Amino acid sequence: MPLVRLDISHVRNLSSVRFEPSPQVNLIVGKNGSGKTSVLEAIHLLSFGRSFRSHKHKTYIQHDNEACLIFAQLAQADGRTTRVGLQRQRDGQIDVRIQGQRAQSVIELAERLPVQLINPDAFRLLEGSPSIRRQFIDWGAFHFDHEFISAWRGWQKALKQRNTLLRRGKISASLLSAFDQELIRLGEQVNLSRKAYVEKLTPQFHRVLSLLTDALKVDLHFFQGWDAQKTLSMAVEAGRERDIELGYTHTGPQRADLRVKTATGDALDTLSRGQQKLVVSALKIAQGQLLIDMGRPLVFLVDDLPAELDSQHRQKLCQLLESLNSQIFITSVEPDTTDFTWADSTDVRQFVMQQGELSLLSKGLQES
Ligand SMILES: Nc1ncnc2c1ncn2[C@@H]1O[C@H](COP(=O)(O)OP(=O)(O)O)[C@@H](O)[C@H]1O
Ligand SMILES: [Mg+2]
Structure with a gap:
């Protein structure tokens, strides 16, 4: 290739x-x-x-x-x-x-x-908004799971439509409930792909980071975007009234994040610039390594x-x-x-x- x-x-x-x-x-x-x-x-x-x-x-x-x-x-x-x-x-x-x-x-x-890019801007993977880390996970999920992209697109479409309805107001919880079935089904699918991907990535990340520097202990935590104890269906159900109040969907895979932590806190707050660069490089190389392992x-x-x-x-x-x-x-x-x-x-x-x-x-x- x-x-x-x-x-x-x-x-x-x-x-x-x-x-x-x-x-x-x-x-x-x-x-x-x-x-x-x-x-x-x-x-x-x-x-x-x-x-x-x-x-x-x-x-x-x-x-x-x-x-x-x-x-x-x-x-x-x-x-x-x-x-x-x-x-x-x-x-x-x-x-x-x-x-x-x-x-x-x-x-x-x-x-x-x-293609994997490692550049000075790659810091944004740690310091930028969660959307950058979601993109990072989604890139991996896309290459790993052939069903991911169609589920992701369908879910995005359902989410946009739902938010448009909410923004316009005048929608009841029961009407919304009928609309939510597709959003939940596809959202769960997106979430499962992401989760499976982060599980594969984590041991690779630790391995690569230890090769770059043996002095750093850093962990990855995947936040799925809502309470880990609940299914998406439960979270959407419980959040429906609040969504109507707020005018947008406040819980779900659109809030997912990959949290990078050291023993004492967020990697961003506790590591030097150089160490952050190593962590980001390790994340990207680990992601590449997984693909290489798949041939x-x-x-x-x-x-x-x-x-x-x-x-x-x-x-x-x-x-x-x-x-x-x-x-x-x-x-x-x-x-x-x-x-x-x-x-x-x-x-x-x-x-x-x-x-x-x-x-x-x-x-x-x-x-x-
Ligand atoms: N749209 C453009 N058309 C022509 N030249 C451009 C355009 N955008 C940027 N440049 C010029 O192209 C060069 C791009 O350099 P860049 O690839 O950033 O260099 P380096 O990475 O070697 O520092 C710069 O000299 C810049 O002024
Ligand atoms: Mg340059």
């Missing part, structure tokens, strides 16, 4: 960047503003249909251009390649192609090209690795990523890459980015 070829056109300052990445380690170095993050952004776009830097597509389409285009060849296990492409136009239109055929939705790309390799994007981590932890993180046997793209401003030490057998390609132009500096370092 690694990217064997990547063509990026009109993403930010990248007018046309074409290259053949290593199936293992790719290091992109260059000055600030040269376009390193934009390469990762383009790969992320191809997987998610959206950027990690902005929700507004107009910001990443190159100025004075009508559309951006990202095209890639993905290696399959049988040695053949799959061609995938995504075009985003200034007017918002999105066109996804797989083997030249128009795909129904970007979800088809996400399945083919799972679903993925791509790791690591932006600005040196930021916030000391040299020893940078090395550990690199070793861990390398041991996953996945394709990795790492960006760094530092031309000095002594922190990045790789096994002799690893195919490492180093690229230099200069004003939107990418060139290969060295290939298969160890072999040549």
